[in-house]
Every structure is written in C-alpha cells, then in structure tokens.
Amino acid sequence: MNQMNSRISILGVPVDNITIADAVARVVAYIEQGGPHQIVTVNPEFVMEAQHNAAFRAVLCQADLATPDGFGLLLAARRLGTPLRGRVTGVELTQRIAELAAARGYRVFLLGAAPGVAEQAAAVLTSRYPGLWVAGCYAGSPHPRHAPFLRQLITAAQPDILLVAYGHPAQDLWIARNQPALRIPVAMGVGGVFDYLAGRVPLAPTWLRRLGLEWLYRLLRQPRRWRRILVAVPLFTWRVLRAGHKT
Numbered sequence: 207m208n209q210m211n212s213r214i215s216i217l218g219v220p221v222d223n224i225t226i227a228d229a230v231a232r233v234v235a236y237i238e239q240g241g242p243h244q245i246v247t248v249n250p251e252f253v254m255e256a257q258h259n260a261a262f263r264a265v266l267c268q269a270d271l272a273t274p275d276g277f278g279l280l281l282a283a284r285r286l287g288t289p290l291r292g293r294v295t296g297v298e299l300t301q302r303i304a305e306l307a308a309a310r311g312y313r314v315f316l317l318g319a320a321p322g323v324a325e326q327a328a329a330v331l332t333s334r335y336p337g338l339w340v341a342g343c344y345a346g347s348p349h350p351r352h353a354p355f356l357r358q359l360i361t362a363a364q365p366d367i368l369l370v371a372y373g374h375p376a377q378d379l380w381i382a383r384n385q386p387a388l389r390i391p392v393a394m395g396v397g398g399v400f401d402y403l404a405g406r407v408p409l410a411p412t413w414l415r416r417l418g419l420e421w422l423y424r425l426l427r428q429p430r431r432w433r434r435i436l437v438a439v440p441l442f443t444w445r446v447l448r449a450g451h452k453t
Contacts, residue, residue: 214288217445219253219266221274221283221290229294230302232271236392237312237366242385244269245394246378247296249276250442255375257445262375265382273299282446300399301334303367303392308335315363317356318371319400321345326404341365348376350383357387368393371400 212223224232229245236243246252246269256263266272273294274280283290307314314331316324324343332338341363346356360368368390370377377395385393401407 213272214283214286214290216248216279216282216286217253217257217449219248219256219263219272220269221248221272221279223288223290224271224273224294225292226294226298226302229271229273229299230306233303233306233367233392234310236270239391241389241391241393243271243392244378244381244385245271245273245299245392247273247275247294247299247395247397248279250278250282251276252374253279254442254445259375261379265375265378268382269378278442282442285446286449296394296396296399297402299394300369300396300403301331303369303394304331304335304338307367308338311337311339312366313339313341313364314367314369315341315360315365316343316369316371316400317346317360318348318369318377318396319345319398319404320406323400323404323406324371326406327400330403330405348372348380353380353384357384360388360390366391369396369399370394371396371398373397 213220214223215221244265246266248266252266256266274283274290275293275295277293280290280293304314306312316328318324319327322345324345328340328343332340342359342365344356344359346352368381368388370381370393372380372395374395374397377397381393381395398407
C-alpha cells in the first residue's frame with residue numbers, strides 16, 4: 207500500500223494518512239464508482255467514544271474513508287511513530303465537496319441539525335459556490351422510527367452526496383444502518399458543520415486552529431462542553447502517552 211492510501215491506527219481506530227486533496231479525489235472516485243460509501247471524520251472524541259462503544263468502533267473500522275480531523279490526532283500519530291501528512295477537517299472537506307459538486311453538477315442533500323439550520327447552511331454554500339445543486343434539506347431525527355420516512359425522502363431526491371449533521375456517534379451509526387438501502391455514492395457525518403456555515407456557532411480564529419487550540423476556544427464559548435472536552439483532550443492524551451510508552 208502506498209503512502210497516499212496508507213491507514214494507521216490510533217488506539218485501535220483506523221485513520222487514513224491523507225491530505226485534503228487526496229480526500230477530494232476519493233470523493234470523485236466514489237461517485238464515479240457508484241454507491242454506497244461512508245466517510246467518517248475522526249477526532250479525539252471519536253477515538254475515545256470508540257473505546258467503550260463497540261457499534262461505533264465497528265462503523266469507524268468499516269468506513270471507506272476515515273479522515274484525520276483534530277489536531278490531537280496529528281500529535282498522537284507522531285507519538286505512536288506513525289506520523290500523519292496533515293489534517294482533513296469536516297468543515298474544510300464539506301466546503302471542498304460543495305465546490306467540487308458545483309463544478310461537476312453533483313447533487314447534495316443536507317440532513318440534520320436544528321430545524322432551519324440545514325437550509326441556512328445550504329444558502330451559504332450556494333452563494334459561495336454558484337451552480338451548487340442542493341437536492342434537499344431536512345432536519346429530521348436519527349431515531350430509528352424516523353428512518354423509513356427519511357430514506358423515502360432522500361431516495362426521491364437522488365443525491366450523489368449526503369451530509370448528515372446529527373453529531374457523533376448518532377450520525378455515523380445512522381449512515382451505516384441506512385446506506386445499504388440508500389446506496390448513495392458518498393455519505394458523510396459532518397457534526398456541527400451546518401451550524402458553523404449558518405453562523406450559529408463561530409469557528410475558532412485561524413491562529414488558534416493552527417496551534418490546535420480549538421478546544422480551548424470552544425470551552426470559553428461553550429462552558430457546558432467541559433465534560434466532552436475533558437474526554438477529548440487530557441484523557442485522550444493520557445491514553446496515547448500510555449500506548450506510546452508500551453510500544
């Protein structure tokens with residue numbers, strides 16, 4: 207396996223050693239191949255959730271593409287002796303996918319987030335990338351009882367790309383459960399990306415993102431997230447340090 211397509215393991219969770227350009231090329235290949243494919247955007251929270259959630263861990267292991275989203279993954283990979291080539295965040299990949307879809311005429315469906323947020327995100331994307339074909343937007347729910355209706359709605363829209371914003375692990379489990387029936391060429395969980403695009407939640411300043419300190423910005427902006435950040439930063443770091451010591 208060459209470097210572009212290599213996959214490493216961080217605490218038992220696979221992560222593809224790719225750049226944003228590689229990820230976009232994969233999206234094109236998946237659409238040309240036809241469905242179904244699933245993309246997951248792995249960050250430290252994903253890795254920690256997978257330590258005790260077997261169903262979620264299985265989805266991450268079976269995903270067609272697992273992008274390295276999260277500065278902590280770069281540090282962890284270096285510590286474990288398997289350095290990554292860079293980050294591929296959900297926000298950046300969503301924007302690049304929208305740009306690609308506008309250029310090639312791919313149909314995109316936005317599912318999830320609070321009512322009205324997907325529509326606001328779609329408006330931002332279509333203004334930013336003229337020609338983008340948004341096949342549909344719907345908030346819905348990841349609860350299994352809503353799945354038949356959502357599958358019918360999405361199938362009727364015939365998207366090439368499905369972006370799902372239910373937060374992890376719900377969005378990724380939802381895709382894994384429903385892709386066998388939907389068979390969409392590219393389905394990706396995007397977490398809070400719609401909220402960012404819609405202006406509901408601001409992105410951390412560029413200099414903080416470059417330093418890998420988005421978690422600190424989120425903690426200051428949303429103190430109620432302290433428990434999630436505790437898991438994603440110090441506990442993840444401790445587990446990686448222990449694993450690195452054993453290797």
